[in-house]
Amino acid sequence: MPQTETGRDTASRERAAELLERMTLEEKVAQLTSLVPTMLFDATGIRPEAAEARLANGIGYVEPHLGGFPRTAAELARLNNAVQRHLLENTRLGIPAILHVEALNGVNAPSFTSFPTAIGLAATWNPAGVGAMADLTRRQMRSVGLHHALSPLLDIARDARWGRVHETYGEDPYLVSALGVSFVRRLQGESLSDGVIATGKHFLGYAMSEAGLNMATVQLGERELREVYARPFAAAIRLAGLRSVMNSLADWAGVPAAADPRLFRSLLREELGFEGTVVSDWGSIENLVTHHRAARSAREAAVLGLKAGIDVEMPAPFGYGESLIAAVRDGEISAATVDESVLRVLTHKFELGLFENPYVDADPITIMPLAHEGRDLSLRLARESVTVLKNEGDLLPLSGARRIAVVGPHADRAGAAFAPYTFPAFIALTRAMHSGGTSSMVGVDGLGTFAADPEYMQQEIGDLLAMDEEEYARTHYGAVSLAEALQAALPDADVVTSQGCGITDGAELIESAVEVARGADVVVLALGGLARWFFSDRTEGEGADAADVGLPEVQRRLVRAVTAVAPKSAAVVFSGRPLALGDVEPNLDAIVLGYYGSQFGMTAVADVVTGAAEPRGRLPYTVPRTSGQVPIHVGQRFGSGFRRREDDPMGGYVDQPADPLYAFGHGLSYTRFSYTGLELSAASVAPDGEVRVSVTVANIGNRLGAETVQLYVEDEANGVVRPGLQLAGFHRVELQPGEEARVTFDLALPVLAYLSLDGRWVVEPGPMVIAVGPSSGRLTLQTRLDVVGDTCDVTDQRVFLTSVQHTVLDQ
Numbered sequence: 153m154p155q156t157e158t159g160r161d162t163a164s165r166e167r168a169a170e171l172l173e174r175m176t177l178e179e180k181v182a183q184l185t186s187l188v189p190t191m192l193f194d195a196t197g198i199r200p201e202a203a204e205a206r207l208a209n210g211i212g213y214v215e216p217h218l219g220g221f222p223r224t225a226a227e228l229a230r231l232n233n234a235v236q237r238h239l240l241e242n243t244r245l246g247i248p249a250i251l252h253v254e255a256l257n258g259v260n261a262p263s264f265t266s267f268p269t270a271i272g273l274a275a276t277w278n279p280a281g282v283g284a285m286a287d288l289t290r291r292q293m294r295s296v297g298l299h300h301a302l303s304p305l306l307d308i309a310r311d312a313r314w315g316r317v318h319e320t321y322g323e324d325p326y327l328v329s330a331l332g333v334s335f336v337r338r339l340q341g342e343s344l345s346d347g348v349i350a351t352g353k354h355f356l357g358y359a360m361s362e363a364g365l366n367m368a369t370v371q372l373g374e375r376e377l378r379e380v381y382a383r384p385f386a387a388a389i390r391l392a393g394l395r396s397v398m399n400s401l402a403d404w405a406g407v408p409a410a411a412d413p414r415l416f417r418s419l420l421r422e423e424l425g426f427e428g429t430v431v432s433d434w435g436s437i438e439n440l441v442t443h444h445r446a447a448r449s450a451r452e453a454a455v456l457g458l459k460a461g462i463d464v465e466m467p468a469p470f471g472y473g474e475s476l477i478a479a480v481r482d483g484e485i486s487a488a489t490v491d492e493s494v495l496r497v498l499t500h501k502f503e504l505g506l507f508e509n510p511y512v513d514a515d516p517i518t519i520m521p522l523a524h525e526g527r528d529l530s531l532r533l534a535r536e537s538v539t540v541l542k543n544e545g546d547l548l549p550l551s552g553a554r555r556i557a558v559v560g561p562h563a564d565r566a567g568a569a570f571a572p573y574t575f576p577a578f579i580a581l582t583r584a585m586h587s588g589g590t591s592s593m594v595g596v597d598g599l600g601t602f603a604a605d606p607e608y609m610q611q612e613i614g615d616l617l618a619m620d621e622e623e624y625a626r627t628h629y630g631a632v633s634l635a636e637a638l639q640a641a642l643p644d645a646d647v648v649t650s651q652g653c654g655i656t657d658g659a660e661l662i663e664s665a666v667e668v669a670r671g672a673d674v675v676v677l678a679l680g681g682l683a684r685w686f687f688s689d690r691t692e693g694e695g696a697d698a699a700d701v702g703l704p705e706v707q708r709r710l711v712r713a714v715t716a717v718a719p720k721s722a723a724v725v726f727s728g729r730p731l732a733l734g735d736v737e738p739n740l741d742a743i744v745l746g747y748y749g750s751q752f753g754m755t756a757v758a759d760v761v762t763g764a765a766e767p768r769g770r771l772p773y774t775v776p777r778t779s780g781q782v783p784i785h786v787g788q789r790f791g792s793g794f795r796r797r798e799d800d801p802m803g804g805y806v807d808q809p810a811d812p813l814y815a816f817g818h819g820l821s822y823t824r825f826s827y828t829g830l831e832l833s834a835a836s837v838a839p840d841g842e843v844r845v846s847v848t849v850a851n852i853g854n855r856l857g858a859e860t861v862q863l864y865v866e867d868e869a870n871g872v873v874r875p876g877l878q879l880a881g882f883h884r885v886e887l888q889p890g891e892e893a894r895v896t897f898d899l900a901l902p903v904l905a906y907l908s909l910d911g912r913w914v915v916e917p918g919p920m921v922i923a924v925g926p927s928s929g930r931l932t933l934q935t936r937l938d939v940v941g942d943t944c945d946v947t948d949q950r951v952f953l954t955s956v957q958h959t960v961l962d963q
């Protein structure tokens with residue numbers, strides 16, 4: 153839905169304005185703050201003294217479960233009701249809170265079905281599937297009294313060194329836009345009265361921090377920032393009515409995002425037309441003092457943040473408390489600026505229907521079945537994410553092998569499939585901090601962040617903290633290891649295992665793995681990283697950035713040693729970031745990416761490897777040969793990276809080719825497809841016109857298969873260097889052997905608009921190359937389109953997505 157005001161929106165704003173008139177300054181500022189409510193409870197319920205200290209003037213937002221408890225969805229609903237009841241019955245105006253939660257891959261709270269992490273969802277290239285997950289998330293959140301999701305990430309991730317790539321939808325602005333729009337549209341629903349507010353984050357350019365280090369400075373130019381990194385936000389605002397945005401934790405051109413009115417007042421609100429709330433990423437206001445050193449006090453930080461356009465401070469008031477109140481009273485910032493933000497918060501509360509329905513039915517009989525819904529969808533999406541990169545000699549799907557050796561650090565591990573922003577990861581984080589570990593999650597310094605009553609904490613989750621990661625994943629989510637999943641899929645085979653090494657250590661185990669491999673018909677190497685929130689043997693995650701994006705050295709040694717004795721070998725790689733596999737790829741007959749598939753991740757990989765499910769995954773990022781190529785991506789401009797003319801003397805490195813190991817969009821099937829009959833509905837079209845691009849795709853193999861047909865455009869500009877290739881549409885077709893389909897893209901040229909030298913969104917006349925194929929690196933067919941007429945300013949008619957459909961042809 154576009155961001156236009158409906159009758160309900162108008163009524164909500166009017167009611168909010170009326171309530172605002174009755175509020176004191178203290179009550180207004182309280183609406184701009186958040187709270188982690190674990191500090192409010194003990195074993196008997198809400199602690200009166202804690203509630204009085206934290207909630208006397210009300211509260212804007214509450215993060216209900218952080219710290220890993222309560223332990224069930226039904227208990228979460230009961231405690232959420234308790235918080236709302238206190239606010240309604242014990243504060244002067246009785247304003248309910250908006251309860252928010254992370255929902256990147258399902259509701260990040262106890263009992264709920266867990267879905268693949270975002271980069272795995274991106275590998276499905278399936279916006280409808282992501283939308284179905286978001287719709288279920290909406291219903292599940294509302295059932296327990298949650299109203300605001302701190303998701304999705306709309307960051308464009310083009311630097312594999314950055315540790316949070318797994319939280320994103322990848323490197324391409326079109327793909328991220330398509331998935332993000334579907335997520336936002338289905339999560340927010342037709343109306344917020346039964347919908348959930350979605351939060352696009354992190355505005356802006358966060359994933360492209362200097363040297364790939366989290367929260368480092370962003371050195372992007374304004375053109376790239378607006379053309380590439382703002383595009384998914386613009387699409388979500390214009391097409392899905394995105395209601396909330398979260399700031400980046402980095403600075404751009406020397407100004408921290410949390411203090412930058414260029415981003416939030418000029419670009420986000422004035423240019424993109426955003427009308428919702430801007431919430432701070434955790435600790436952003438405090439970071440202006442402690443990290444950026446751009447403010448000297450909480451008061452300075454609060455003034456900078458609110459003036460920049462940050463409406464709400466999370467997770468707790470550092471600046472948006474007494475410091476902000478004092479700044480208003482001293483005239484350092486106007487009361488009108490405060491009112492502007494409070495009005496947005498209150499409007500959301502009326503739109504959500506919280507004043508009419510602040511409570512939910514906490515009956516476990518109602519809540520628990522809904523919490524457990526979606527397991528079939530989670531398995532389907534996990535299967536669709538699995539990406540086959542290499543399959544020499546058609547080793548896969550595995551068949552006929554009597555003895556299969558599964559070796560590597562992920563061979564017998566079930567819990568590693570759960571990335572950060574799944575609930576098992578929260579439990580693991582709490583367990584680690586409880587044992588004296590250090591958190592790397594921004595805004596969480598330790599257990600003190602939760603300020604929970606120790607007796608209550610032990611009562612609620614003491615038994616969970618006593619479990620290790622594996623036991624929790626298996627007991628509460630039914631997760632299995634890859635070896636177990638392969639044995640279940642191939643009951644007649646003898647599946648044997650050996651750890652071989654750890655994630656980053658354990659070289660002494662390699663020799664035993666070699667012995668296991670020596671007697672096998674085929675070896676499956678279970679390799680990759682580990683995404684976590686605390687400092688252990690993790691290789692990625694928040695604050696887990698890497699200078700070397702290859703496999704850890706001990707795993708490279710394992711690959712070399714095992715493949716030297718194995719007759720056939722396939723590697724299954726679990727990772728959220730693109731791993732540079734150039735040094736191990738020649739040793740392997742097959743390579744499969746499993747990402748982090750969550751509770752059904754290992755089963756999904758086994759299903760694809762054994763042929764129980766067809767490979768459907770396509771790369772949402774570019775896989776480099778070595779770390780030295782990073783950042784490398786499909787959108788590199790003409791004359792840069794590997795987008796060079798063939799005779800360019802500056803077109804490569806002295807020690808390796810410049811092109812990627814595997815191109816964006818790559819992914820193999822177990823059958824073969826042909827592309828024929830590329831046609832345009834017209835040979836020429838006006839710059840603001842539309843052309844129909846049609847192609848026939850046929851399954852010429854001997855088994856069912858799915859093909860993701862990808863449309864790319866090469867376009868040149870006057871005085872501006874454009875990307876060498878732009879994704880402009882995609883569509884998946886599933887075909888039986890011998891079956892063919894006609895796929896049609898309705899390409900509106902404003903999809904390809906860019907910023908002119910004078911800052912307008914334009915499409916210019918000139919030739920374009922229209923190409924289709926199975927990946928950006930294998931464009932089977934191409935033709936020329938002539939764009940004729942005068943340059944068109946399409947600033948007010950931007951288009952973000954291409955309509956596409958297919959028809960199965962009669963045989």
